[in-house]
Amino acid sequence: MKNLALLRRLVPATLIAGLLVSAGAQAQFRKVDDAVEYRKAALHLMGAHFGRIGAVVKGDKPYDKAAVEADVAVIEMMSKLPWPAFIPNSAGGHSKAKPEIWSQQAEFKTATEKMEGEVAKLSAAAKSGDLAAIKVSFGSTGQSCKSCHDNFRNR
Template sequence: MKLALASIALTTLIAAPLSAQAQFAKPEDAVKYRQSAFALMGAHTGRVGAVVKGEKPYNKAAVEADVAVMEMMSKLAFTAFPAETDLPNSKAKPDIWKEQDKFKAAAEKMQGEMGKLSAAAKSGDLNAIKTAFGGVGQSCKACHDNYRNK
């Protein structure tokens, strides 16, 4: 029974990013989706950042939960950049669609850094979390510098 539930959960997690792109009836829907995913990721990043800076006490379960949301949103957000979604209400630079390989590489780098942060969060080692959080921040900043309008 546990194996069946785990299999269903894994299938859902794998299929979610793939099906997300197909759900956008209008370009505006994709923009809203990715903005929402990034906003959620940012909110949870802020929570972990407060712990990393010592502004909030470390709680392993809370950090692990926040990082799990960050990691999932980092995958979902990037399913919402289909062609023709560089709309005026989007902060996305047109370079995203001109440099698809570089943009995809930046997304994959950030997702890789999120994976490291997830492993650190699960370990309970606050110093490892701080180090991995720095890598996430650097990868986010690099993508924002290249592909996001202020």
């Protein structure tokens, strides 16, 4: 219960901070490595929280509506953060980004918007408390992530 109360205070504050940071993200990256690390961190956190929901969907962890909602809230906030950090000339080095991100910007933007839309649906399913709907939406969200990884991320 303590963790849930803390999370309820933390998520809105983090969301506000995240939105402020993402708005000026491109301007704040003086070095390419900073942009790469920023987007990797946001994507890593999304993946970690997505994995927690995956354990519930697979039945490896008991369903806890509040915990799933909290994980989805983090994913939803993080899903908007990485994109401004895909600045020009930030492929290579420690990045797994394919050059197609920059040569196919319209397709990349479409893929990111699709993922954000699927995350919004997952959020609605989580808020409903309907585990069957969560499972369906989790699968669709995962497919949108996989599609982007297949097309725009090196292994």
